[in-house]
Amino acid sequence: MKKLYFNSEGWVCERGALNLPITNDSHFIEVTNEEYQKTFITYAHFAWRVINGLLINEQFQPIPEEEVLMQLRDRRQEECFSVVDRSQLWYGTLNPQQLHELQAWYQAWLEVTVTRLVPEKPAWLCTGAKANISACSEQNVYADNQNNNGHNINQQSPCPNENNNEQTGEQNDNANSCPLTNASWL
Numbered sequence: 001m002k003k004l005y006f007n008s009e010g011w012v013c014e015r016g017a018l019n020l021p022i023t024n025d026s027h028f029i030e031v032t033n034e035e036y037q038k039t040f041i042t043y044a045h046f047a048w049r050v051i052n053g054l055l056i057n058e059q060f061q062p063i064p065e066e067e068v069l070m071q072l073r074d075r076r077q078e079e080c081f082s083v084v085d086r087s088q089l090w091y092g093t094l095n096p097q098q099l100h101e102l103q104a105w106y107q108a109w110l111e112v113t114v115t116r117l118v119p120e121k122p123a124w125l126c127t128g129a130k131a132n133i134s135a136c137s138e139q140n141v142y143a144d145n146q147n148n149n150g151h152n153i154n155q156q157s158p159c160p161n162e163n164n165n166e167q168t169g170e171q172n173d174n175a176n177s178c179p180l181t182n183a184s185w186l
Contacts, residue, residue: 001030001031001032001033002030002031002032002033002036003028003029003030004028004029004030004031004035004036004039004050004055005022005026005027005028006026006027006028006029006049006050007020007023007025007026007027008025008027009049010049010050010051011047011048011049011060012039012047012048012049012050012055013026015039015040015042015047015048016039016040016042016046016047016048017042017044017045017047017060018047018060027050029050029053029055031055035055038055039055042057043057044063045059045060045061045062045063046058046059046060047060068116069113072112072113072116072118073113075112075118076109076110076112079109079118079121080105080106080109083102083125084102084106098122098124101122101124102122102125105119105120105121105122
Protein backbone atom coordinates (compact mmCIF):
# COMPACT_ATOMS: atom_id res chain seq x y z
CA MET A 1 0.00 0.00 0.00
CA LYS A 2 1.16 3.54 -0.79
CA LYS A 3 -0.01 6.95 0.36
CA LEU A 4 -1.57 9.13 -2.31
CA TYR A 5 -1.87 12.78 -1.31
CA PHE A 6 -4.67 15.07 -2.45
CA ASN A 7 -5.67 18.67 -1.73
CA SER A 8 -8.84 20.02 -0.09
CA GLU A 9 -10.69 19.85 -3.43
CA GLY A 10 -9.70 16.22 -3.92
CA TRP A 11 -7.15 16.73 -6.73
CA VAL A 12 -4.21 14.33 -6.42
CA CYS A 13 -0.91 16.07 -5.68
CA GLU A 14 2.31 15.78 -7.69
CA ARG A 15 0.65 14.21 -10.72
CA GLY A 16 -0.02 15.10 -14.35
CA ALA A 17 -0.97 18.47 -15.74
CA LEU A 18 -2.02 19.95 -12.38
CA ASN A 19 1.16 18.85 -10.55
CA LEU A 20 -0.09 20.31 -7.27
CA PRO A 21 2.37 20.42 -4.36
CA ILE A 22 1.79 18.52 -1.13
CA THR A 23 0.99 21.12 1.53
CA ASN A 24 0.09 21.13 5.22
CA ASP A 25 -3.62 20.93 4.37
CA SER A 26 -3.15 17.91 2.05
CA HIS A 27 -4.89 14.65 2.90
CA PHE A 28 -4.02 11.13 1.82
CA ILE A 29 -5.57 7.77 1.09
CA GLU A 30 -3.81 4.45 0.95
CA VAL A 31 -3.96 2.74 -2.43
CA THR A 32 -2.53 -0.39 -3.98
CA ASN A 33 0.71 -0.19 -5.94
CA GLU A 34 -1.31 -0.69 -9.14
CA GLU A 35 -3.64 2.24 -8.34
CA TYR A 36 -0.67 4.39 -7.38
CA GLN A 37 1.06 3.72 -10.72
CA LYS A 38 -2.19 4.33 -12.60
CA THR A 39 -2.29 7.92 -11.31
CA PHE A 40 0.82 8.84 -13.32
CA ILE A 41 -1.11 8.51 -16.60
CA THR A 42 -4.21 10.38 -17.79
CA TYR A 43 -5.75 12.06 -20.84
CA ALA A 44 -5.26 15.69 -21.84
CA HIS A 45 -7.54 17.99 -19.81
CA PHE A 46 -8.05 15.28 -17.17
CA ALA A 47 -6.50 14.69 -13.74
CA TRP A 48 -6.94 12.25 -10.86
CA ARG A 49 -9.23 13.20 -8.02
CA VAL A 50 -10.31 11.57 -4.76
CA ILE A 51 -14.07 11.76 -4.22
CA ASN A 52 -15.63 10.01 -1.22
CA GLY A 53 -12.50 7.88 -0.89
CA LEU A 54 -12.59 6.73 -4.52
CA LEU A 55 -9.93 7.51 -7.10
CA ILE A 56 -11.56 9.12 -10.19
CA ASN A 57 -10.01 10.32 -13.47
CA GLU A 58 -11.93 13.55 -14.05
CA GLN A 59 -11.91 16.42 -16.51
CA PHE A 60 -10.41 19.49 -14.83
CA GLN A 61 -10.59 22.01 -17.65
CA PRO A 62 -12.76 22.47 -20.74
CA ILE A 63 -11.58 20.85 -23.94
CA PRO A 64 -10.78 23.66 -26.41
CA GLU A 65 -13.46 24.14 -29.05
CA GLU A 66 -11.09 23.48 -31.97
CA GLU A 67 -9.96 20.20 -30.39
CA VAL A 68 -13.58 19.06 -29.99
CA LEU A 69 -14.27 19.92 -33.63
CA MET A 70 -11.15 18.06 -34.80
CA GLN A 71 -12.18 14.96 -32.82
CA LEU A 72 -15.62 15.08 -34.42
CA ARG A 73 -14.13 15.51 -37.91
CA ASP A 74 -11.75 12.61 -37.35
CA ARG A 75 -14.60 10.37 -36.21
CA ARG A 76 -16.71 11.43 -39.20
CA GLN A 77 -13.84 10.50 -41.54
CA GLU A 78 -13.32 7.12 -39.89
CA GLU A 79 -16.88 6.05 -39.06
CA CYS A 80 -18.98 7.65 -41.78
CA PHE A 81 -16.95 8.31 -44.90
CA SER A 82 -15.48 4.80 -44.81
CA VAL A 83 -19.03 3.50 -45.19
CA VAL A 84 -20.63 5.98 -47.60
CA ASP A 85 -17.65 6.34 -49.97
CA ARG A 86 -18.47 3.18 -51.89
CA SER A 87 -19.24 2.28 -55.46
CA GLN A 88 -22.59 2.35 -57.25
CA LEU A 89 -22.42 -1.45 -57.22
CA TRP A 90 -22.60 -1.43 -53.39
CA TYR A 91 -25.38 1.17 -53.32
CA GLY A 92 -27.33 -1.00 -55.78
CA THR A 93 -27.58 -3.74 -53.14
CA LEU A 94 -29.46 -1.47 -50.72
CA ASN A 95 -33.22 -1.58 -50.41
CA PRO A 96 -35.14 1.77 -50.31
CA GLN A 97 -35.41 1.71 -46.50
CA GLN A 98 -31.66 1.14 -46.09
CA LEU A 99 -30.87 3.88 -48.60
CA HIS A 100 -33.13 6.33 -46.72
CA GLU A 101 -31.53 5.44 -43.35
CA LEU A 102 -28.03 5.76 -44.82
CA GLN A 103 -28.82 9.19 -46.30
CA ALA A 104 -30.25 10.45 -42.97
CA TRP A 105 -27.22 9.08 -41.07
CA TYR A 106 -24.84 10.70 -43.58
CA GLN A 107 -26.63 14.06 -43.29
CA ALA A 108 -26.43 13.89 -39.49
CA TRP A 109 -22.68 13.28 -39.79
CA LEU A 110 -22.31 16.30 -42.07
CA GLU A 111 -23.94 18.42 -39.35
CA VAL A 112 -21.98 16.89 -36.43
CA THR A 113 -19.71 19.92 -35.90
CA VAL A 114 -22.81 22.06 -35.39
CA THR A 115 -25.02 19.65 -33.41
CA ARG A 116 -22.20 17.95 -31.43
CA LEU A 117 -24.26 14.73 -31.64
CA VAL A 118 -22.62 11.67 -33.15
CA PRO A 119 -25.44 9.91 -35.00
CA GLU A 120 -26.37 6.34 -34.23
CA LYS A 121 -25.41 3.95 -36.99
CA PRO A 122 -28.29 2.18 -38.76
CA ALA A 123 -28.63 -1.27 -37.20
CA TRP A 124 -28.32 -3.10 -40.51
CA LEU A 125 -24.76 -1.74 -40.92
CA CYS A 126 -23.84 -3.42 -37.63
CA THR A 127 -25.17 -6.90 -38.36
CA GLY A 128 -23.46 -9.96 -39.75
CA ALA A 129 -20.31 -11.84 -38.88
CA LYS A 130 -18.09 -9.85 -41.22
CA ALA A 131 -19.50 -6.37 -40.59
CA ASN A 132 -17.06 -3.48 -40.79
CA ILE A 133 -15.67 -3.41 -37.24
CA SER A 134 -14.72 0.29 -37.25
CA ALA A 135 -18.11 1.17 -38.70
CA CYS A 136 -19.84 -0.53 -35.77
CA SER A 137 -17.82 0.81 -32.85
CA GLU A 138 -19.41 2.37 -29.78
CA GLN A 139 -21.14 5.69 -30.37
CA ASN A 140 -20.26 8.80 -28.36
CA VAL A 141 -22.19 12.00 -27.86
CA TYR A 142 -20.38 15.29 -27.43
CA ALA A 143 -22.53 17.55 -25.27
CA ASP A 144 -21.96 20.89 -23.63
CA ASN A 145 -21.35 20.55 -19.91
CA GLN A 146 -23.52 23.14 -18.18
CA ASN A 147 -21.33 23.23 -15.05
CA ASN A 148 -17.92 24.01 -16.54
CA ASN A 149 -18.69 25.02 -20.15
CA GLY A 150 -16.49 22.12 -21.24
CA HIS A 151 -17.36 19.13 -23.37
CA ASN A 152 -18.11 15.70 -21.97
CA ILE A 153 -18.07 12.51 -23.97
CA ASN A 154 -21.05 10.45 -22.84
CA GLN A 155 -21.09 6.82 -23.85
CA GLN A 156 -24.15 5.44 -25.59
CA SER A 157 -24.77 1.75 -26.00
CA PRO A 158 -22.85 0.00 -28.79
CA CYS A 159 -24.49 -1.31 -31.93
CA PRO A 160 -27.03 -4.11 -31.50
CA ASN A 161 -25.82 -7.66 -31.03
CA GLU A 162 -24.90 -9.13 -34.40
CA ASN A 163 -27.32 -12.05 -34.48
CA ASN A 164 -29.65 -11.73 -31.49
CA ASN A 165 -32.24 -9.29 -30.25
CA GLU A 166 -30.82 -8.48 -26.82
CA GLN A 167 -34.22 -7.71 -25.30
CA THR A 168 -36.19 -10.73 -26.53
CA GLY A 169 -33.42 -13.22 -27.34
CA GLU A 170 -34.92 -13.73 -30.83
CA GLN A 171 -32.83 -14.25 -33.93
CA ASN A 172 -32.24 -11.11 -35.99
CA ASP A 173 -33.91 -11.46 -39.40
CA ASN A 174 -31.64 -8.72 -40.81
CA ALA A 175 -28.44 -10.67 -40.12
CA ASN A 176 -28.09 -11.63 -43.79
CA SER A 177 -29.38 -8.37 -45.27
CA CYS A 178 -26.21 -6.36 -44.68
CA PRO A 179 -24.49 -5.45 -47.95
CA LEU A 180 -21.17 -5.50 -46.10
CA THR A 181 -21.50 -9.17 -45.22
CA ASN A 182 -23.83 -11.01 -47.59
CA ALA A 183 -21.33 -11.52 -50.38
CA SER A 184 -20.17 -15.16 -50.41
CA TRP A 185 -16.67 -14.19 -51.51
CA LEU A 186 -15.96 -12.03 -48.40
